Amino acid sequence: MQVGIVGPGLSGKTTLFNALTRGSAATSAYGGRREVNVGVIQVPDARFDWLVELYHPRKVTPATIEFVDGMGGQDAGERRGELGADFYATVRRTDALALVVRAFEDEMVPHPKGRIDPVADAHSVISELILADLQAVERRLERLEKLARGAKADRAQTLRQIEIFQRLREALEEERTVREVGLTQEEQAAIRDVELLTDKTIVLVLNIGEDQIGQETPATQAFAAYASEHGYTWIALCAKVEAEVAQLDPQEEREFLEAMGIEEPARNRFIRVCYDSLGLISFFTVGEDEVRAWTIRKESTAVQAAGKIHSDLARGFIRAETLPYERLHEAGSWNAAKEKGYLRLEGKEYRVQDGDILHIRFQV
Ligand SMILES: Nc1nc2c(ncn2[C@@H]2O[C@H](COP(=O)(O)OP(=O)(O)OP(=O)(O)O)[C@@H](O)[C@H]2O)c(=O)[nH]1
Ligand SMILES: [Mg+2]
Structure with a gap:
C-alpha cells in the first residue's frame, strides 16, 4: 500500500x-x-x-x-x-x-x-486532478465511440462503458470527483484500467x-x-x-x-x-516464533486471509480458528480464552474482522 x-x-x-x-x-x-x-x-x-508483550516472539512483523x-x-x-x-x-x-x-x-x-x-489550496490541487481525469475520460470516450461504430460482438459492453464514462465526464465537468459519483463495484471494475486520480x-x-x-x-x-x-x-x-x-x-x-x-x-x-x-484492516497470527499483523481489505473472507499468509493455506483450507483480540486480551492467554469458549471455528466464507487472531487449519 x-x-x-x-x-x-x-x-x-x-x-x-x-x-x-x-x-x-x-x-x-x-x-x-x-x-x-x-x-x-x-x-x-x-x-x-500487547500481543508482542504476551508472546515474546523471536520475530515481530x-x-x-x-x-x-x-x-x-x-x-x-x-x-x-x-x-x-x-x-x-x-x-x-x-x-x-x-x-x-x-x-x-x-x-x-x-x-x-x-x-x-487552505480551502482554496486544497480546491486548486483537486481541481487539477479533476482536470487530468476529465482529459483521460475524454480520450477513452473517443476510443470507445470509435469501437462502437465498428460494431463487433462486444458492442453491448462497449455501450455500457460509454454510458459510465459519459456519467463521469458530466460529474468531472461539474468539478465533482470520481469518488463523489458513487459508482457500483461492477462499474468501478469496468473503468479500473483508466486509473483515474480522483x-x-x-x-x-x-x-x-x-x-x-x-x-x-x-x-x-x-x-x-x-x-x-x-x-x-x-x-x-x-x-x-x-x-x-x-x-x-x-x-x-x-x-x-x-x-x-x-x-x-x-x-x-x-x-x-x-x-x-484505504479500507484496510489487520488480522494477527501469533506464536513464539512470530507475532505478525497482516493487512487485508475489509470484507475479506477467511480463505482470502489464509491466502495472504501462504497460497497452500488457501488451497488446503479446512477451518480458521478465530479469536477476537478483545477476547484474548480479556482472558489473558490463548488457553484461558479457549476454556472460556471464546475460540471459534470459522469456515471459508467467514468475513474476517479487524483484530481477529487467526490460526488456519489446513491440509495439502
Ligand atoms: N512554522 C511552521 N513551519 C513549518 C511547518 N511545517 C513546515 N514548515 C516549514 O515550511 C518550510 C517548507 O517545509 P517543507 O516540508 O519543505 O515543505 P514542502 O511542502 O515539502 O515544500 P516543497 O517540497 O518545496 O514543495 C520549512 O522551512 C519548514 O520548516 C509548520 O507546521 N509550522
Ligand atoms: Mg518537499
Whole structure:
C-alpha cells in the first residue's frame, strides 16, 4: 500500500514525511526541491504491541504503509498552478493521496501564492486532478465511440462503458470527483484500467501552526465544512512539531506528550486514518516464533486471509480458528480464552474482522 504526499509548494509535505519516518530528508524554506523520498513505516497498533508483550516472539512483523514524498510538481510551474507530467505518472501508481495544505503562518516561509487559504489550496490541487481525469475520460470516450461504430460482438459492453464514462465526464465537468459519483463495484471494475486520480482515497491534512494546536479557529471550521461537503477524511496536525517529536527517543517522547497533555502523537492518528480510509484492516497470527499483523481489505473472507499468509493455506483450507483480540486480551492467554469458549471455528466464507487472531487449519 502506497500513499502519495501531495500538495502545493511549501505546505510542509517533506516535514510531514520526516515526522512519519522519523527521518531527516531535506526541507526548504524556498521550495524547488525535487528529491523523491520513499519510506516504509509501521502502522501503530496498541493491540499488536500487547500481543508482542504476551508472546515474546523471536520475530515481530507489524503492518506497514509506504509513503512517497516529492513526486514532482513542486517547481516554479507548480506555483502558477500547473502540476508537471511526471507528477501524474507517479501519482497514478499510488493507492491513496495525502493532500497537505498550509494553515501555518511563518514570515520566513512565504506562501507561494502570498496568502494563507487552505480551502482554496486544497480546491486548486483537486481541481487539477479533476482536470487530468476529465482529459483521460475524454480520450477513452473517443476510443470507445470509435469501437462502437465498428460494431463487433462486444458492442453491448462497449455501450455500457460509454454510458459510465459519459456519467463521469458530466460529474468531472461539474468539478465533482470520481469518488463523489458513487459508482457500483461492477462499474468501478469496468473503468479500473483508466486509473483515474480522483477515484483514489484522498485524505486532507491541514498543517496548522505551533500556536494553533488543539484550537478550533475559523480556518479549521471552514476546512471541516469543505471536507465534509465533499466527503473527504481530514486531520489537523502541526507537521513541524510532529517532526520534532519524532526525533525524540521513546522515553523522552512519552514525557513530552504527557507534559503537553496529549495521548499520542498526531502522526499516529494520521497513519491510522490513512489505513482506515484505504479500507484496510489487520488480522494477527501469533506464536513464539512470530507475532505478525497482516493487512487485508475489509470484507475479506477467511480463505482470502489464509491466502495472504501462504497460497497452500488457501488451497488446503479446512477451518480458521478465530479469536477476537478483545477476547484474548480479556482472558489473558490463548488457553484461558479457549476454556472460556471464546475460540471459534470459522469456515471459508467467514468475513474476517479487524483484530481477529487467526490460526488456519489446513491440509495439502
Ligand atoms: N512554522 C511552521 N513551519 C513549518 C511547518 N511545517 C513546515 N514548515 C516549514 O515550511 C518550510 C517548507 O517545509 P517543507 O516540508 O519543505 O515543505 P514542502 O511542502 O515539502 O515544500 P516543497 O517540497 O518545496 O514543495 C520549512 O522551512 C519548514 O520548516 C509548520 O507546521 N509550522
Ligand atoms: Mg518537499
